[in-house]
Amino acid sequence: MAYVKVSGVDLDVNIAEELSEYDWIRPRWTADKLLAASPFRYDKTPSFFVSLEGEYAGGWKDSGAYDADFESGNLVKLLAFLRSETYEETVAYLHGKYGLIDFSDHYRVPLPQLKRERKRIVLPDEELTQFAQRHTYLFSRGIDPKVEAFFNTRFSPVSQSVVVPWRHFDGQLANLKFRKIQGKAFWYRRHSHPIRELVFGLDKVYRHNLKEVAVCEAEIDAMSWYTCGVPAIAVGGTAVSKTQLDLIRKSPIETIILAKDNDKAGAKMERAIKDGVRGCVRIKEVGIPPDYKDANEALEAGVSLKDLILGRQYPTSVI
Template identity: 40%
Template structure:
């Protein structure tokens, strides 16, 4: 049982956690013990209670990430803002009471409205006009491509800054990624990530008809560096708004290049279900030794980008998941 906005809700915490890959997990009736998801480690020092969602990362150095609640952990795992995760939990598990007589069937049309939120002022990026060697030395992203995406560095908090823009190019949020570990967070007051797609403004401006879809900003930038238009959803979820933005774009063909893990396969399946029939869909196969496109050597990445598999609509729903589940079935 957890409390959100003053409402006590019964969350299936174990089910939520099993959606993700854990390093050296050990499940008991009351808690999960595993290696920290926030940083590399060999010996498990992370524990979360399955009744309350309270977690402790006893081996962590950052005091802000030594302990926390379920929404904070899930916001990290889902790669979204804290507020978006709270909305998800309330929608998924909250108690809703409605006057049955007042219910009406509503068809959701393709949303054509523009974002009603106020964009962030571009000057908010001025303090981050610095460069950290992490992306070039460890992720292989050149200075030129970092300038193209206006990547910066927060020297005070030691974090790479990834500006998120709406389809028109207005600044709507900033993702901060620590260079010391895997921790990230978003700009206070920024718009929900689920309402936008990273890199879509460039796809629209350059009138790209073929577009790769990935999960993280770094993966999208990696594909642009290789010469291919790409966007990032910001996590392993395709929202209804993101779906509409893709359909409204000039893109005619989508290549699914999600992470090579269970959440990534689930996302690929979701993309096929939501975009099938609207656009031509293909899948890029990532070799088993790599988790995502950024981990591929340049020659392997280029070959994979040219060796795509067509998606045949009408196949069983779990057709993308099946090979992965067969290998990883507990």
């Protein structure tokens, strides 16, 4: 355990335990450091490190970073990326898990978590007009331009990133995801609605009264399924929240095609979805071929995602 300052508060965080939840490329763990390939780039060399102990615990550095924003940072920024959530959500997660009151050297209890109704944050759709219409990045990943238009994806020339809108179930704009066109780095708009309280593509479910959809982690995987004519939603990561499960249960969805990523995190999402919707929604399990990490990798390699679902025909008129 090591003390990490999170929003001005020193928290005794088990950094190694938090980071071990994720699949690292060529990791080397020591008592005070994790060395691995960078999670922010397509990297195969141990050019990234995180301090696990000491004065700089939680700090990280990427020696091959493409830009200054992802050259170094703190634990919150790293976990927000790994957990696929906003910076504010990661702060709340760490405070909720490690925020403790010391009554003595031997008696520590968690801080009480007050249950508050979160205010719904809605962004003006006009905010999207500041960004360019589209970029070739998603097309290069196999996504049909009609699907891009369907989700109104945009491009930010300033940050050189694709902009993916996240919406409330009724279609109102809730958040924006920025995904670098070089490397794997992404982030969400600050001071927007929490991703853990949204389901990507759920507004399309309501608009078109969709009964059967694929569910996956990332938006680009959901768009990959749509490209193959299969409607899909995404939860944004593996830590599926109770709110997201409630949204799915209350939606018109009757059958979920569960298409998890082929990694440790994907197995975690699979368990959460199964446990969360059991008895309310029918589940069909579809295996992504083991040579590919996720639906988008399979799509890029020419795998027909639709053919993975035997004997099922999907309408292509949704888009």
